[in-house]
Amino acid sequence: MTAAGGRRRLPLLLHWAALLVLALAARYPLQWLHSSLGSTPSPRSAMAAAAAPLMTLEQWAAAGPGAEVAYRTPHSRCTLLPDGRVQLAPGWDNSSSLPFLFDTASMPTRQAACGSCDASSHGVQCCGACMFGDRLCAAGYPGQNRSAAAAELLMRNGFPLQDLTPCELFARIRGRTLWFAGDSHTWGAFAAAECFLREFAQSLSRRPALHDPAENLALRLLSHVSAPACLELVHGTRVCGIRVDTAAALQTKRASTAPFHVHYSPFSDFKGSSEPIRQTYVRELTDLTAWRQQHALQLPRLVWMETGPQHFFTPQGLYPGPQAPKPYRCRPLQAWYQGDPETRAGSWRNAAVAPLVPRLADTHLRIYNASVPLWESHMPGECSHWCHPAAYELWVFLLNDVLRDSGLGSAVVVQRAMGPPPDAAGAGPSAAAALAAGAASPAVAASAAEAATAAR
Numbered sequence: 001m002t003a004a005g006g007r008r009r010l011p012l013l014l015h016w017a018a019l020l021v022l023a024l025a026a027r028y029p030l031q032w033l034h035s036s037l038g039s040t041p042s043p044r045s046a047m048a049a050a051a052a053p054l055m056t057l058e059q060w061a062a063a064g065p066g067a068e069v070a071y072r073t074p075h076s077r078c079t080l081l082p083d084g085r086v087q088l089a090p091g092w093d094n095s096s097s098l099p100f101l102f103d104t105a106s107m108p109t110r111q112a113a114c115g116s117c118d119a120s121s122h123g124v125q126c127c128g129a130c131m132f133g134d135r136l137c138a139a140g141y142p143g144q145n146r147s148a149a150a151a152e153l154l155m156r157n158g159f160p161l162q163d164l165t166p167c168e169l170f171a172r173i174r175g176r177t178l179w180f181a182g183d184s185h186t187w188g189a190f191a192a193a194e195c196f197l198r199e200f201a202q203s204l205s206r207r208p209a210l211h212d213p214a215e216n217l218a219l220r221l222l223s224h225v226s227a228p229a230c231l232e233l234v235h236g237t238r239v240c241g242i243r244v245d246t247a248a249a250l251q252t253k254r255a256s257t258a259p260f261h262v263h264y265s266p267f268s269d270f271k272g273s274s275e276p277i278r279q280t281y282v283r284e285l286t287d288l289t290a291w292r293q294q295h296a297l298q299l300p301r302l303v304w305m306e307t308g309p310q311h312f313f314t315p316q317g318l319y320p321g322p323q324a325p326k327p328y329r330c331r332p333l334q335a336w337y338q339g340d341p342e343t344r345a346g347s348w349r350n351a352a353v354a355p356l357v358p359r360l361a362d363t364h365l366r367i368y369n370a371s372v373p374l375w376e377s378h379m380p381g382e383c384s385h386w387c388h389p390a391a392y393e394l395w396v397f398l399l400n401d402v403l404r405d406s407g408l409g410s411a412v413v414v415q416r417a418m419g420p421p422p423d424a425a426g427a428g429p430s431a432a433a434a435l436a437a438g439a440a441s442p443a444v445a446a447s448a449a450e451a452a453t454a455a456r
């Protein structure tokens with residue numbers, strides 16, 4: 001990202017620069033892969049760190065990175081120490097409370113998230129963290145606890161959701177912008193990440209990704225979707241979303257950020273083309289791979305996120321097309337449980353792109369298998385999009401794992417609070433041993449027990 005490199009590659013970088021270099025460098029230092037947070041603190045500095053005064057978010061933001069102060073989040077109650085370590089609250093592994101990713105009770109009100117948004121926000125869907133575009137499971141399925149049921153199911157399947165704190169994910173991306181570029185599902189993951197990290201934001205309203213409103217609006221893909229939007233976090237950190245539905249749009253929008261996936265459907269796109277959709281998909285992603293290889297030095301690090309499963313009544317669960325009788329009834333993905341090879345490989349889209357991923361991206365975010373069991377938390381009346389919190393929150397959990405394991409995110413030391421929890425008596429047997437900083441999530445979610453549940 002040197003100036004010389006920029007000049008040499010000017011034709012490409014014009015738009016890149018607008019999005020990534022100018023917009024980010026002006027206010028957000030690009031600390032792509034490097035962070036002092038990775039070093040294990042010496043006992044001495046650890047003691048000093050633990051003794052650091054706790055600040056409010058405003059004080060902590062004003063103090064800047066590196067100040068000898070600590071910040072404790074008000075609801076998730078994790079602490080970020082000055083040396084970058086994350087300290088968990090006493091009783092964080094309390095099995096009787098919902099993991100923070102799924103805890104809607106502590107989420108902000110509409111007034112708090114959207115109160116300061118006006119209608120003329122230049123095409124940016126300003127409103128707002130944790131509103132999820134009104135796709136809350138509790139609204140779609142009143143009284144049914146579908147989010148809690150999804151969280152319980154996932155934890156039974158071996159995903160320790162309660163162990164991921166906003167402090168950890170924030171520390172992984174601190175000083176950088178985490179982009180979600182892709183279709184409506186990717187936007188769902190953006191909304192989940194934004195909500196999860198809200199305790200690091202001084203305002204819960206989204207802001208345009210680019211400083212120039214006209215330029216930002218020009219990056220809007222469709223009139224009914226938001227122009228690129230960000231939740232701005234402290235210490236030069238942002239989490240942003242941009243809608244791009246095709247590989248070609250990804251190149252022209254220059255939103256080459258992490259993570260993204262694309263939208264190729266035999267029913268909605270490319271209707272005029274005689275080329276089979278799989279062929280179009282592979283051809284365009286092959287082009288994107290070549291483009292990425294060619295411009296690797298200017299591009300940020302990329303995470304390729306798998307396409308998630310659908311749970312329609314078709315053999316592989318895929319969308320049956322608009323002619324099929326409605327309402328759709330979702331059902332468990334029988335083909336997966338029966339071992340159908342293409343379904344196990346993530347259906348045709350994931351199977352087709354898998355060989356390209358090592359050159360297309362720096363790492364692969366595998367969400368398909370883990371999401372297979374979640375057939376009961378789609379939006380009412382369809383079997384593709386999910387309500388919140390459910391699958392998209394799982395994807396954020398898995399994203400933290402790949403950012404950690406690939407080294408794309410900063411290394412973060414996570415530790416339990418010193419001393420016994422004050423009210424430990426009520427806590428169940430601890431699953432905590434499973435994870436402090438290191439343990440990876442199981443790659444495969446659905447155990448035999450789960451198969452039995454889903455097949456009922």
Ligand SMILES: *[C@@H]1O[C@H](CO)[C@@H](O)[C@H](O)[C@H]1NC(C)=O
Nearest residue numbers: 091094096097423424426427
């Ligand atoms: C666990 O959570 C429950 C419900 O939120 C609470 O009543 C209990 O005190 C908590 N126990 C610990 C050890 O934090």
Ligand SMILES: *[C@@H]1O[C@H](CO)[C@@H](O)[C@H](O)[C@H]1NC(C)=O
Nearest residue numbers: 142143144145146148149152
């Ligand atoms: C659903 O949530 C309500 C309120 O939190 C609780 O009383 C009820 O037991 C829950 N039901 C199930 C099936 O978890």
Ligand SMILES: *[C@@H]1O[C@H](CO)[C@@H](O)[C@H](O)[C@H]1NC(C)=O
Nearest residue numbers: 344345346350366368369444
């Ligand atoms: C899903 O898990 C199966 C093993 O159970 C594995 O063979 C397959 O590669 C996984 N699929 C994806 C898309 O990760």
